[in-house]
Amino acid sequence: MNRLANRTALVTGGSRGIGEAIVRRLAEEGANVAINYTSPGSFEKANALRQQVEEQFQIKAMVVKGNVGIKQEVDQMIDEVEKELGSVEILVNNAGINPFEPFLSLSEETWDKTYQTNVKSIFLTSQRVAKNMIQKKYGKIINITSTASTVVTSPVVPHYISSKAAAAHLTRALAIELGKYNINVNAVGPSTIATDMCEDYLADPEILEKEIEANPMKRLGTEKQIGDAAVFLASDEAMQVNGHLLMVDGGLTVKAAQPEDHMDHEAAIR
Numbered sequence: 001m002n003r004l005a006n007r008t009a010l011v012t013g014g015s016r017g018i019g020e021a022i023v024r025r026l027a028e029e030g031a032n033v034a035i036n037y038t039s040p041g042s043f044e045k046a047n048a049l050r051q052q053v054e055e056q057f058q059i060k061a062m063v064v065k066g067n068v069g070i071k072q073e074v075d076q077m078i079d080e081v082e083k084e085l086g087s088v089e090i091l092v093n094n095a096g097i098n099p100f101e102p103f104l105s106l107s108e109e110t111w112d113k114t115y116q117t118n119v120k121s122i123f124l125t126s127q128r129v130a131k132n133m134i135q136k137k138y139g140k141i142i143n144i145t146s147t148a149s150t151v152v153t154s155p156v157v158p159h160y161i162s163s164k165a166a167a168a169h170l171t172r173a174l175a176i177e178l179g180k181y182n183i184n185v186n187a188v189g190p191s192t193i194a195t196d197m198c199e200d201y202l203a204d205p206e207i208l209e210k211e212i213e214a215n216p217m218k219r220l221g222t223e224k225q226i227g228d229a230a231v232f233l234a235s236d237e238a239m240q241v242n243g244h245l246l247m248v249d250g251g252l253t254v255k256a257a258q259p260e261d262h263m264d265h266e267a268a269i270r
């Protein structure tokens, strides 16, 4: 507890899903947190979360609007955060989209929007905060990528999985570039988590069962587990962790499909 006392954090897409859990965990550890949103419909959620974490953890929080894929909005958003909470010391690039459009009908617009939100955003926000982090000789940049960053989880959404692979490699490039200024740049790679992003997909009970069965831990991950990983990477305990992609996936990405996946293990032991 209080590992991040008085640090200033910005979580993009912080009003709901994984971002919300990251906001809660950073606040629990004492950080002052800026909660970014972009859809007008998310303002109320963001504001309610702001109130809750302020009261529960006695920290300062704020809500800040901005599309992370647009430079002018990113600059304005970070100006606002700096004015209210001070310069950003912990940046969590969580905002992301996964529009379901199979390859053969995938539009150019969807391709561009996916890369703008999932990859360009990391360039824009990181470049903007890095200048102050360099002056302070302190900074943590944490990018929420995916199991799709390392393996082809879902070939039907090549725009999404390739954007997440790009985000992971961008993490590594920035880690090398910024390490000399005591800025750690890392990523967290979740497997499937039941947020709005996966609502339609997991609504099919057969798919849900297969997702659980495919995971070596025989369960889905949770939003809080990603928050816990983000806290670790933001803490001094991870001081020498740089350019790392921390998979929080129950071992899914190290598992090769094996014939025994189809075996009844309990029967085999008996």
Ligand code: NAP
Pocket: 012, 013, 014, 015, 016, 017, 018, 019, 036, 037, 038, 039, 040, 042, 066, 067, 068, 069, 094, 095, 096, 097, 098, 117, 144, 145, 146, 147, 189, 190, 191, 192, 193, 194, 195, 196, 197, 198
């Ligand atoms: P989610 O519930 O759909 O939430 C997406 C968040 O991203 C929302 O807060 C949304 O803000 C924000 N966002 C989208 N476009 C934005 C933009 N242009 N500017 C600012 N914010 C924007 O998704 P989630 O499951 O929590 O996912 C969070 C991150 O984890 C994503 O990067 C996703 O790719 C990654 N991830 C998720 C899973 C999973 O299974 N859920 C697995 C692996 C990785 P508004 O509410 O304002 O629209």
